[in-house]
Amino acid sequence: MSEGTEGSSTSAPRARLLDTATRIFYAEGIHSVGVDRIISEAQVTRATLYRHFTGKEDLVLAYLDRADRGIRAGIEAARAGEPSAADAVRAIGRFITGGIESTGFRGCAFLNAVAEYPDPAHPIHQAVLAHRQWFLDTVTELLAQVGDRPAEEAGRHFVMLRDGAMASGCLSDPKPIAETFLLGVEGILRARGA
Amino acid sequence: MSEGTEGSSTSAPRARLLDTATRIFYAEGIHSVGVDRIISEAQVTRATLYRHFTGKEDLVLAYLDRADRGIRAGIEAARAGEPSAADAVRAIGRFITGGIESTGFRGCAFLNAVAEYPDPAHPIHQAVLAHRQWFLDTVTELLAQVGDRPAEEAGRHFVMLRDGAMASGCLSDPKPIAETFLLGVEGILRARGA
DNA sequence: AAGAAGAGACCGAACGTTCTCCCTCGCGAA
DNA sequence: TTCGCGAGGGAGAACGTTCGGTCTCTTCTT
Structure with missing residues (x-):
């Protein structure tokens, strides 16, 4: 895939995570959305979230x-x-x-x-x-x-x-x-x- | 608008409940406040809340x-x-x-x-x-x-x-x-x- | 060999809600 | 006046679900 130009700090799962979080947080709020929902729609696992973000x-x-x-x-x-x-x-x-x-x-x-x-x-x-x-x-x-x-x-x-x-x-x-x-x-x- | 109770039967526990809910919801938001917190500060029990409000x-x-x-x-x-x-x-x-x-x-x-x-x-x-x-x-x-x-x-x-x-x-x-x-x-x- | 990611079990806590049990108070009937 | 009864409230256990977060293990890629 064409991922080499991105640099080492941005991975595809991390980008999906941030894209999904942006979309859902903006559309529905923050407290009413759980991490389960985000990792589910971003199609990443729980561990991946906590690998890239502290919480x-x-x-x-x-x-x-x-x-x-x-x-x-x-x-x-x-x-x-x-x-x-x-x-x-x-x-x-x-x-x-x-x-x-x-x-x-x-x-x-x-x-x-x-x-x-x-x-x-x-x-x-x-x-x-x-x-x-x-x-x-x-x-x-x-x-x-x-x-x-x-x-x-x-x-x-x-x-x-x-x-x-x-x-x-x-x-x-x-x-x-x-x-x-x-x-x-x-x-x-x-x-x-x- | 909401709950069917008329203004006539305003009990003290119900008033404490609404006062407390107003204060906390306004100061801290809605989703981040649980009913435990409200009934605790209003000094009423769980059953009393659900006696006066459907939820x-x-x-x-x-x-x-x-x-x-x-x-x-x-x-x-x-x-x-x-x-x-x-x-x-x-x-x-x-x-x-x-x-x-x-x-x-x-x-x-x-x-x-x-x-x-x-x-x-x-x-x-x-x-x-x-x-x-x-x-x-x-x-x-x-x-x-x-x-x-x-x-x-x-x-x-x-x-x-x-x-x-x-x-x-x-x-x-x-x-x-x-x-x-x-x-x-x-x-x-x-x-x-x- | 090493690191990233997937898969999923697991944790304690908090969530909103329903439940039972008991006590007290007010009010109508006897 | 007294009795009884029902409603309102207190106390708290328990429900199933979801929460944010941690864990182990395997798979894939390089």
């Missing part, structure tokens, strides 16, 4: 880490080549609505996860906080380049709209949600003179 | 039903006596930020619950949808009295901001979140000529 919590962290990397890459790709900071913000907005309107959308993986791990000291909770801080910083930094006023307020506004759109996007028709979100983003940009 | 799910529905009634009463009280529709919207906004800034705030009980019950056919999921529909309708109806344009867009905008504020209000300092939310509400009202 279920480690698998959840790997799931969130992969989601984090994917979103960072998506945001990076979305803003690449945009002629202005305002257009980069718009591109990020379209990236978000693209997710909301895609099939199988079940809300923000991080907001969903933190709802199941409210303890701020828990590693999973902290992983969510780290992702959110990065996103807030990224958006605020970009909005600071639109207009010359401080952008903290605008950044929080953008993230608040995003959180609301992501939370409600899987609870009703996503079309109006996406439209309302993009209108809100335009409002933020307009308030900064873009 | 854990019924207890969760009763928890959400009580939360729904509380929020409806709170919204009703907040808008009572406000001289204009715009001021009523502002009062609802302050009601929401009051919750966010209160001690023990752990986000929206309904958004947290629906994150654990993504199946749209599940009774708990549907209870969340019903509550959200009522809230959207209430806010939209109020905003329709501010300005003379259709208020569907503004209502969705308000709810989206609220969802974002509730979701992030327990993940970082609630003060800036509350401020950003109220500024957003003022923006919605201003856009409608209030």
Whole structure:
């Protein structure tokens, strides 16, 4: 098989495991899914899971880490080549609505996860906080380049709209949600003179 | 909504049960809490729980039903006596930020619950949808009295901001979140000529 | 020969639920 | 007034299932 280019750290069973965990955790939640279900659908044995991960919590962290990397890459790709900071913000907005309107959308993986791990000291909770801080910083930094006023307020506004759109996007028709979100983003940009 | 017991025969053990369930479910989630924990802290026996509720799910529905009634009463009280529709919207906004800034705030009980019950056919999921529909309708109806344009867009905008504020209000300092939310509400009202 | 993976038994604990037994309290009938 | 009876609640055993996790053994590949 063509597995040689992957490197020694990623094996096919491990990839199946992470793929399956990602799919099921995102679609159905974390606490309500047992490891039996995951190893069954990933077609690996119990021992294989515990060979690659220290336990279920480690698998959840790997799931969130992969989601984090994917979103960072998506945001990076979305803003690449945009002629202005305002257009980069718009591109990020379209990236978000693209997710909301895609099939199988079940809300923000991080907001969903933190709802199941409210303890701020828990590693999973902290992983969510780290992702959110990065996103807030990224958006605020970009909005600071639109207009010359401080952008903290605008950044929080953008993230608040995003959180609301992501939370409600899987609870009703996503079309109006996406439209309302993009209108809100335009409002933020307009308030900064873009 | 759930269990057939009328409000007339509210026994002390049943009240302790619902109080305890409300406190623990809201603070720690639903799937991660067992009935052992609830009956232990409520100081009732197993049989008493199943005498008043058909099962854990019924207890969760009763928890959400009580939360729904509380929020409806709170919204009703907040808008009572406000001289204009715009001021009523502002009062609802302050009601929401009051919750966010209160001690023990752990986000929206309904958004947290629906994150654990993504199946749209599940009774708990549907209870969340019903509550959200009522809230959207209430806010939209109020905003329709501010300005003379259709208020569907503004209502969705308000709810989206609220969802974002509730979701992030327990993940970082609630003060800036509350401020950003109220500024957003003022923006919605201003856009409608209030 | 060595390491990864499969197969599956096994563990103690927790899960939601049902069950029996006994005690207490309130209320209507005698 | 007293009796009895049923409902509500306490105490706890027990149900079968599932949980996350560990174990041994074999097979396959390199």
